[in-house]
Amino acid sequence: MSTENSEAIRKQVEQYLSNKDLEIELEDANKEYTIIYSTNILAQESDDTSKLTRNYWINQNKNGGQISSPWGSYEHVQQSSLVANLLIFAKYKIKSITKGWKLVCQKCGSEQQGPIWRNSLKSCEQCGTQYKSEDKTKIAAS
Ligand SMILES: [Zn+2]
Numbered sequence: 001m002s003t004e005n006s007e008a009i010r011k012q013v014e015q016y017l018s019n020k021d022l023e024i025e026l027e028d029a030n031k032e033y034t035i036i037y038s039t040n041i042l043a044q045e046s047d048d049t050s051k052l053t054r055n056y057w058i059n060q061n062k063n064g065g066q067i068s069s070p071w072g073s074y075e076h077v078q079q080s081s082l083v084a085n086l087l088i089f090a091k092y093k094i095k096s097i098t099k100g101w102k103l104v105c106q107k108c109g110s111e112q113q114g115p116i117w118r119n120s121l122k123s124c125e126q127c128g129t130q131y132k133s134e135d136k137t138k139i140a141a142s
Pocket residue numbers: 105106107108109110124125126127128129
C-alpha cells in the first residue's frame with residue numbers, strides 16, 4: 001500500500017474516532033474477531049451527554065463471546081493509530097459504521113431516532129411502552 005493511501009486512511013480513522021456519534025466495527029481478514037469502538041454513557045440511565053465516553057472491546061465471532069476488556073482507559077491518539085495500523089498492515093476491514101438508532105414502537109407505531117447507538121430511549125415517548133431489542137435498528141453512515 002502506498003504512503004499516500006496510508007496517510008488518507010490515518011486521516012479518515014482520526015475523523016471517525018473523533019465523532020462520538022459513530023460506532024465503528026472492524027473485522028480481521030479471517031472474520032474471527034470484531035473490534036467495536038463505541039460511545040457509552042458513564043452513568044447508566046443518565047441523559048447527561050457530557051458524561052459520554054469512548055470505549056472499545058473485542059467480540060469473538062464464532063462463540064459469540066465478548067473478550068472482557070483488559071484495558072483501563074481509552075486514549076484517543078493511541079486508538080487512532082492502532083486502528084489505522086490494523087487497516088493498513090493487518091488487513092482488517094471496516095465492517096460497519098453506525099451513526100445512530102431508530103426505534104419503532106410495536107404498540108403505537110411511533111418512530112424515534114437519535115445519534116449514539118448505546119444511548120437510545122428505553123421506552124416510547126408517545127405511549128410509554130418499554131422497547132425490546134428487536135425494536136431497535138441501526139442507521140448506517142453512508
Ligand atoms: Zn408507543
